Amino acid sequence: MTPNDSPYKSKGGFARVFNATRYSAQGLAAAFKHEAAFRQELLLVALLLPVAVWISRSIGELLLLIGALLLILVIELLNSALEALADTITVEHHPMIGRAKDLGSAAVMLSILFCGLVWLCVIASHIWQMKL
Template sequence: MTRTSPYKSTGGLIRVFRAFGYSLQGLAAAWRHEAAFRQETLLTAVLLPLGLWLGETPGEKLLLAGMLVGVLIVELINSAIEALADAISTEHHPLLGRAKDIGSAAVLLMLLLAGAAWACVLIPRWV
């Protein structure tokens, strides 16, 4: 027998508005509680206009902007993993530690990918 969660919505336009509100709450919570998210958001606020100005084609502009947004997305997922792990237990547990480390590794890889994409677009112009 399959039971559905009483917290799961059923759909419709109201669900879309509620989901949007929950998403805004999540962004506000990340801004309020996550220093890394604030730092990466501020970096994005500086680099996004620069990337849109430096990108010559729509594809380059999308790549440069998309990499920045990708960093924020991965950081949000990492922050969610960390918050969930801390809600389960603040004591050291190897699996919770592994989950946090893996989330951190995902952020690192996304930052490296973003840096590589920016370098691939911009370095050939100056070399």
């Protein structure tokens, strides 16, 4: 074993896929249990998924709307992971940890703005088509 090898890294095969799936499910469960923002964004996704199916005119448009929603959840999961790691290091005020948390929050905000823009463009294109 070289100094860079982690004893926690699996070697591959079906067991790796099984374990990765299990760890992912644990991560989603932890986010749902401990992260209010994730629960709120998940509720938004649950409410807007049927709307996306209803307003989409093509599979591409549907994937765009759903993808924009899922992007928010992905960025929120990464932000929550960063915050959990930072809080494990210290809960004392530290300017670099504060900056890291602010950057994660900014990433979530940008994903929400992007999602809103995608949805507005799709809805606007529908309205534009109706007027023609």
